[in-house]
Amino acid sequence: MDPKDCASPGLMDESSLDRWEVIGSGGFGQVFKARHVHWVWDVAIKILHYDNGSNANALLREAELMRRGESPYVVRVSGVFKGRLPKGGPSVHVGLVMDYMEQGTLADLQGTMCGPPPWPLAFRLTHQVALGMNFLHTLSPPLLHLDLKPNNVLLDSSLNVKLTDFGLARSYHSVSRKSKGVSMEEGGTACYMPPEAFSIFYKPTCASDMYSYGILLWSILTGEKPFSNAFSSLVRLRIPEGDRPSLDEINTGQAEGLGALVKMMCQCWATEPQRRPSFLGRTASATKGVGGFTSQY
Structure with missing residues (x-):
């Protein structure tokens, strides 16, 4: 069978x-x-x-x-x-x-490249991640990912996206918090975690995943790790204060539709959860065919 x-x-x-x-x-x-x-x-x-x-x-x-x-x-x-x-x-x-995914993770791919992937592939990756997240959030009840980052974006032999570890962060976190010596980052990497996650009153929502998606977009479009030169303790302090990755390295004139994608990225990482867009249709359609590239790579 x-x-x-x-x-x-x-x-x-x-x-x-x-x-x-x-x-x-x-x-x-x-x-x-x-x-x-x-x-x-x-x-x-x-x-x-x-x-x-x-x-x-x-x-x-x-x-x-x-x-x-x-x-x-x-x-x-x-x-x-x-x-x-x-x-x-x-x-x-x-x-x-x-x-088993033959090409490993998005993080593996980024480690082999100097800079971002070709724009056709970059746009396709952002679109497919949005489609995967939209699927999880439209389940009843919604299934939160809670640990969206390059290491949890798998790639098949054709470099198509398959999300992993969705929901696992929730059950793992409930176990690991009781274990000695486990940091909060093991339930979600600090630089991808939303500002509200650093509060003792944190209750994750779909907007929590949307923030992480915004940071992931930046990583895809730049080929870099966010806050790579900062200590995690400093990142945890500064993210709630509004610090975000720099936009200086993204030239929005390099590809058609890149400016709109960057604008949406900034909406995704808004400090207030209610100001972030929803994956339900809006994000998936906003990233579909950006620059006419998603079907060409």
Whole structure:
């Protein structure tokens, strides 16, 4: 039976997977590439840190949530792994089993380029991220991403976008806050987090994701990391005060429609959440065909 036809993701253990290879790591944990012995294709497994014994059930619920609908711009979750890692000792680990993306992440792509990608690709990336986020926010109830950044934008063999880690930040944050030595940045990188996230009264909304999208747009259009020379402690202080990445390096005359995209980007990172646009139709349509490029790359 093709796993794509399964009604819900199930539990997998080490007996289902072979040829393990570490392909990445981050605040959540390590990411492995492995061959599923029954499906006979490669999958990606994101293994989480700080397992407290109840993560498997939480991840099953999260995986079910992530499979409520399908979008070409959202990574597909095949199941939940619970088992031992190769050379990992007797400890039992849990994680999500997902489609393996050949080109890695947007962050990987940016690391291989000097400056931004060609404008046709840059516009297409911004459009596809908006479509993926629009899909998540129009689910009922809306599914918040809460950790939108280049590391969580996967790219397939044709450099098409597939969002990952959406909603996972929420369940991970509830676990990691109880774990000693875990910083708040591990539930969402500081320079992509909205001003309200640095308040002890923070309650995330769809507008929180919109802010992160605005910062991601800047990163795509410049090819740089926001606030790359600033300490995270300073970033946390200055973002609520209104500091944003510089627009000096974006020449809006370089491509048709770039000026409109930059204007929308600045609206996305407004300090007041109510001033930010919505992904519902407006952002997706605003980035579609900007400069006539999105269908040409």
